[in-house]
Amino acid sequence: MTRSRGNSLVQSIATHAPFGKNLDDELLGKLKRISVKHKQIDVHTGPEVKCKENKYSKYDRYVTDVDVKVGEYQTVINQAERINEQLALIVDKFCVISSETNDFTESTFGLFEKFRTLDELHRSITEYLSYFETLDPIVRNLHHFSSPNIVRKNSFKSKLSKIDESLQFLCEHEEFRDAEAYRIKFKQCMVRCCSLMATYLSNCLRSIYEEVIKSPEGISQSATRDALLYNKFSSIAIDFYSVSKELSSRYSNKHQQIYHDELGSILQDCYNEYFRIRMKLLSPLISGQLGNKEQQPKKLPLVKDIQDNLLFFTQLCEDEHSLIVKFFSEKESKKSFNEWLFRLCEPFHDHVREKVLQESDVASLCDAVTLLNKYYQFEENSEEYDAQFNSIQLDKIFEPLLQDVQYRLIFRAQIYVETSIIAYRPTKDAFSINYRKSGLSKIEKGDGIVRSFLDSISESSDEVEEMRSCYPPVTRAIALLSKIYQMVNSSIFDTLAHHIVHDCVESLKAAHRLVRGSEDNLDMNLCYLKNLLMLRKQVQNFDIQYVCNETYVDFSGLRDFLRSLAHGGLSAASNSVLSLAREGAPKVVNNMVDARSELSAELRNAIKELTEAAAHEVVGACLNNSEVLISDNTQLRKNVETVLPRIHNQMRIFIKDGEVRIHLIDAIQELVIRAYAEYYEDVTQQAENGKIAKEDVSEIMYVDVFADLFNNIASQLEKTDEKINNYDN
Structure with a gap:
């Protein structure tokens, strides 16, 4: 029996195609025709039907396979749907479980934290109690x-x-x-x-x-x-x-750190016991070292004594440091150890102090300072200082030695100034060249400071001769400043230098007042100026702050009060107790003294006096008499041509600096020309008044002519100086 195709897959595809417009129109027509033919075949039977069936068997098998596949796919789909339903059910159950789990976790989290805290506390209690138990x-x-x-x-x-x-x-x-x-x-x-x-x-x-x-x-x-x-x-x-x-x-x-004081006290007791025992062991050794020096038949020089003992005590400090680092930690014991070393060396300090107090030679004291200065070459806390005194602070240990020597040096320098500069009594021959050379040779023999200073500049024979020809206090002052320079504190040296310069200037002024008005007045003035210039030149080599404070007590009010009382009473203005107390009370005076200004002022005065004396020699009496104008004018010209070169030669003897001589000649020229200009103006005025013949006035030199004459001679002297200097060089 032939089955119907009305509900077949082909019919369904043909009539309800899901592809719509995308299906090929020709194929759709063919499928419709096949469907009509199959309906007709169902009516007929016989051989024709079998032929038809054989003709469409390929399509039948295709349709059959399609149906099988559809059934299989449908089964898969049904199974997938059942699985999906089961998965959805499982997911729902999982969500329920997750929700319940979250609720459980939230409800038990506090208990867990409390448990963990208690567990940690339980474990820590044993540990904490161990510190107390x-x-x-x-x-x-x-x-x-x-x-x-x-x-x-x-x-x-x-x-x-x-x-x-x-x-x-x-x-x-x-x-x-x-x-x-x-x-x-x-x-x-x-x-x-x-x-x-x-x-x-x-x-x-x-x-x-x-x-x-x-x-x-x-x-x-x-x-x-x-x-x-x-x-x-x-x-x-x-x-x-x-x-x-x-x-x-x-x-x-x-x-x-809160027990620092208690522990420090106990540790310091250990240090003290160690230092006490070491001190007892080393004291005989130190006493023997210092005692042997004192028992020597020949007294050792100060420098030799200090040098020998420095070597001994330096080695002793190094040995003690090598020993103590074996007993104590170096970092903690460093401070106490250096303090003990200072006490250990106190006998050395006392020994040197006694020697220093017996020393009166400034040169020996300076050599001792030089010997001790090797410990003070670097600034404290610098890298070089830390490298040199990292363990043993020898600069602190030997500092009292340097201080004692410096104090003694300052004291002896002050005595030297008082005895050799302030107390020097010049004679009328003080500025004489021959007297100065012979006098200085005697000074060199008895004055080690001057002798050592001249030896230090012996390479320059000209400078030595120039120093030999100076006024003795000037030479002594320069020698002393050169000796103690950088031997004492800079501020102390500044104060000493100020007083030395002041006292030297005062001594020069006293000698100049003594020889003023002598026959060789120009030589005396030149010598005075030379000494001032030499003093300024040498002092400029030192880094000196000239300004210093001088504080003193002024008793002049009390002196005036006693004087007025001795002369029979008090003034009307001083009749009250308060006014008497105010006027008679001593006053503290702070005075700023500048030695540089004092030296410069004295130089200006000396130059002024010298140039005036030289100008007076050049002019002479040529500008005093208006009756012999022509002869005086001729004489003045001769004076300029002869006296000025002689003055210049005198300057060459005393003043070696060519620039200074040029300035002095210029100053003399200015004074002489100014005096001649005044003289010429006065003579011209007298000629106009009829007191002098105008013919005589016309014969004398004009001011410009005289100035040119003077200037030409001064230029020739300057050229002569240059030739001589070139020849000497």
């Missing part, structure tokens, strides 16, 4: 410790570590109940332990001291001295250092 056993053990040797045992070190841990814990947890009380008790235990260590260290030092002093004769022998004082003494250094390091580490521990 160790107190009683430690206290009991410390009470039972009878010998300080216990500090060498590991049990003691363990207890000390527990004390440190407990103290640090209590400092970090001050909020605990009774934490402060426990901290105080643990601190007492720590102090007790440190005291035991300090006692042990002191006992070690005393025992080794007893062993060393058993052979007192050995200490005085240089061969065995080091073995006793250093090698044998350092035999306990390893055990000693292991204990002292425990003390030093706690003293420097930043967590134990």
